[in-house]
Amino acid sequence: MLNVSTQELAPATIDVEQAEAALVEHYPRLVRIAYLVLPPSLGRNRRVLTAHSVVQRSLPRGRARTADGAAGGGGIRGHVPVPREGAAPRGGGVPRGGGAAPGYVFVRRRVLRQALDAGLPLRRRAWPKRAQFPPLLPQVWGLRLFPRSGGADELALDQRLSGLSSPARAAFVLRGIERLPDAEVRHALADAGVGDPRAALAEADGVEAPGGKSAAALLDSPEFDPCSLQARPTDLMRRRQHAKAALAAAAAVLVCGTLLGLPGEGWGPDGAAAPLYARNPASEEALDPDRLGRVAPAAWQSSARTDFSVWPTRGPLTGDRALLRRALAVWARPGSRVRTSATRGTPPGPPMGAPQLLFAGTVDQARVVLFHDGLRVVRYAEPGDGTTGGAVLDFARVDGADAASSGALVVGRWQGNVRYLTAPWVTGVAVRELLDPARAARPLGRDAHGITDPLPSPAGIRDCRSWEALELRDGAGPRPATRLVTDLGELAPARLTWGPPAAAADVSSDAARKAWARTACLLPAVRSHGVHTVNSWEYARQPLPEANGTAAWLCTRAETWRGTGSRAFAQFQAPTSRRPADAPGAVAARSEGSPACGPRDPRVLAGVLWKSRAGQWYVLAAGSEQFTSLATSGGVRSGAQGNLLAVRAAQGARAELHGTLADGTKVGALR
Numbered sequence: 001m002l003n004v005s006t007q008e009l010a011p012a013t014i015d016v017e018q019a020e021a022a023l024v025e026h027y028p029r030l031v032r033i034a035y036l037v038l039p040p041s042l043g044r045n046r047r048v049l050t051a052h053s054v055v056q057r058s059l060p061r062g063r064a065r066t067a068d069g070a071a072g073g074g075g076i077r078g079h080v081p082v083p084r085e086g087a088a089p090r091g092g093g094v095p096r097g098g099g100a101a102p103g104y105v106f107v108r109r110r111v112l113r114q115a116l117d118a119g120l121p122l123r124r125r126a127w128p129k130r131a132q133f134p135p136l137l138p139q140v141w142g143l144r145l146f147p148r149s150g151g152a153d154e155l156a157l158d159q160r161l162s163g164l165s166s167p168a169r170a171a172f173v174l175r176g177i178e179r180l181p182d183a184e185v186r187h188a189l190a191d192a193g194v195g196d197p198r199a200a201l202a203e204a205d206g207v208e209a210p211g212g213k214s215a216a217a218l219l220d221s222p223e224f225d226p227c228s229l230q231a232r233p234t235d236l237m238r239r240r241q242h243a244k245a246a247l248a249a250a251a252a253v254l255v256c257g258t259l260l261g262l263p264g265e266g267w268g269p270d271g272a273a274a275p276l277y278a279r280n281p282a283s284e285e286a287l288d289p290d291r292l293g294r295v296a297p298a299a300w301q302s303s304a305r306t307d308f309s310v311w312p313t314r315g316p317l318t319g320d321r322a323l324l325r326r327a328l329a330v331w332a333r334p335g336s337r338v339r340t341s342a343t344r345g346t347p348p349g350p351p352m353g354a355p356q357l358l359f360a361g362t363v364d365q366a367r368v369v370l371f372h373d374g375l376r377v378v379r380y381a382e383p384g385d386g387t388t389g390g391a392v393l394d395f396a397r398v399d400g401a402d403a404a405s406s407g408a409l410v411v412g413r414w415q416g417n418v419r420y421l422t423a424p425w426v427t428g429v430a431v432r433e434l435l436d437p438a439r440a441a442r443p444l445g446r447d448a449h450g451i452t453d454p455l456p457s458p459a460g461i462r463d464c465r466s467w468e469a470l471e472l473r474d475g476a477g478p479r480p481a482t483r484l485v486t487d488l489g490e491l492a493p494a495r496l497t498w499g500p501p502a503a504a505a506d507v508s509s510d511a512a513r514k515a516w517a518r519t520a521c522l523l524p525a526v527r528s529h530g531v532h533t534v535n536s537w538e539y540a541r542q543p544l545p546e547a548n549g550t551a552a553w554l555c556t557r558a559e560t561w562r563g564t565g566s567r568a569f570a571q572f573q574a575p576t577s578r579r580p581a582d583a584p585g586a587v588a589a590r591s592e593g594s595p596a597c598g599p600r601d602p603r604v605l606a607g608v609l610w611k612s613r614a615g616q617w618y619v620l621a622a623g624s625e626q627f628t629s630l631a632t633s634g635g636v637r638s639g640a641q642g643n644l645l646a647v648r649a650a651q652g653a654r655a656e657l658h659g660t661l662a663d664g665t666k667v668g669a670l671r
Helices: 016-025 027-037 044-056 102-118 152-162 166-176 182-191 197-205 215-219 236-260 281-286 321-332 510-517 520-526
Strands: 007-015 075-083 143-147 229-233 339-342 356-363 366-372 376-383 392-397 408-414 417-422 426-433 468-474 481-486 494-498 531-543 550-560 567-573 586-592 605-611 617-623 627-634 638-641 644-649 655-661 666-668
Touching (some): 007 016, 016 027, 016 102, 027 044, 027 102, 044 102, 102 166, 152 215, 152 605, 166 197, 182 197, 356 417, 376 408, 494 510, 510 531, 520 567, 531 617, 531 644, 586 605, 605 655, 617 627, 617 655, 627 644
Antiparallel strands (some): 007 075, 408 417, 468 481, 567 586, 605 617, 617 644, 627 638
């Protein structure tokens, strides 16, 4: 046990050499703290590099500086906790509890401040901070780095921490790794620039360490160690394409530079550029409400395509030229007071020509206009009084849409509810509670323009107790179909499907609804990610040891509109009698940007450490049907023929998992 004593907050002078010695001696611990406080949305590879960069930048630049940045007399002077007499920690001088050396406390404060800055959103009017940008150093080319995988408890803790704010994560880490009492956590957070340390502590109180373990034991595991890393290659095909594109761009720049240098009556100072924006005929045409594309109500019935391009123009304000002109002007030149958002991979630029008008009307408390320009759907909204002071402009990429993925668009959000504008081929709308598969879908009303009644949006929920999705009855094809879509915080809702990647179908069977009931609470992991479709499928069923029933292994993959950045999760669903909301699937493995679990590579392999009802621990693993044998190495060594494995293990055991395909190829677990 560490001897934690009360500290006084007193001025102290710290030599630069003393701070440097503390950083070098405790570098792994400081990097671990930075890694845990950084926002999980950065991705594991960037979190690792940013954590190292944050710690390496935590020394002052000068050899003799004060804490406030003024030149000093050979030291750093500032308010750092100075331990009282007898407060030195036991256990080899590890800086935990209240006995940390002043040099270490100073460096830790700078690490926390930078890690918290990295979690702040970039704002137009605020000067950006260095920690908000990707690190200049260290840099790794051609490889993705990430810590070694932990057990199910570490994965569960990581998922819970991702739901906290950055100050709350910092409070949890200071308690768990540094073992600071709450009073000193508040001091440390206040020194790091947190405005309300008490609120951060209260939020951190809501996170409990899973599996009955202590937070300190889980935070000290290799899952959160950015100094002990694994490496995988980046997307090799895409890297080759980028190299070719860079070479072509360099050649184009060279040619243009040569032409611009030609003498005589050559190009002028503006070259071949078009006239200024205001005198560009194509741009002026795009801003003219009279040139907007308008589709007839029955055009979709005879069209060869069934997507957003054949949606009819609807809404009571389609003849309001002033509203349409404001919407087009704000789209082309959004002012500083316009709130703009775009899904990942969506260019937020002006229209490329006269766009298609989908809708114009009043929705709840706002006037809304929806456009489609072939690549994007654009939503303009302004207050109902016609002023543009609080205008909102949203962009969503929808190229490649078909009848199944163009059934609805979000037309309005108000007080936690969402309204959809449905496609003309949608014959009926209902609400399906994903977490209650036995409950029948309830009808949802629509007005004459195809706008639904409001329903609760799951996009902003934090406590997954309910997840209502939209069920659309599709009459566009030769056979009626029922599509299931859900709001993930973007203009285009994501379509939910069920089945093997090569034969994914709509969620219409009882088995599909039961599986999605325990999968729905994983959807926040792909929220606001530009998701087009989320498919879930059962790739294995495993009889559990000691007659504990049969578990299901599922893989859930989210595909994006832009084609890259897909995310996949392998989950373990043990048998349970509890409600789905109380027993979601456990994430056993996850991957980003990999073709695994999809049509191109339907192979999946994952494992978990599982505890039987009698208290015995086992390593369980399952692969898709392509695997002929599985094996574990490391802390647990075993093997099995077929695509299932179950072997006794000790609590906290760690093992490396790999499988063998029919042609002898060895494949690792999903990553």
